[in-house]
Amino acid sequence: MDMSKMMKQVQKMQSQMEDVQEELAEKKVEATAGGGVVKVVANGQQEIVDISIEPDAVDPDDVEMLEDLILAATNEAMRKVQDMASEEMGKLTGGMNIPGLF
Known part of the structure; x- marks a missing residue:
């Protein structure tokens, strides 16, 4: 394989x-956690x-549970975002594990 072909493939x-x-x-x-009382949504860039x-999850006497x-x-x-990525x-790499991609 010549170098120009390889560079085109890389690009x-x-x-x-x-x-x-x-x-x-x-x-x-x-x-979700706690049977759905807490829900977190994240995007594919790993941002919440x-x-x-x-309201049922908020108990002033048990803040630790809510945390x-x-x-x-x-x-x-x-974890779901990482799995999705x-x-x-x-799909792009054909299943090859290329370190540093995700």
Whole structure:
């Protein structure tokens, strides 16, 4: 394979990766905890875009439980975003694990 062909393929892959990253930015995942009393929504750029808490989850005598529910839902949302990003990038790379992509 000559160098110019390889460079064209690299540029094409870079362009495709940028497209996937733009698509991921538009996608959202949702995670809940405590049977749905805490809901966290994150986008494909690993940013939390919404948190909702049912009034039932707010107990002034047990703030620690609410903190744990928020933490659990947030961590689950981040796992879902990472899985979604890996799946989308896997389509692009043909399943090859390329370090540093996601």
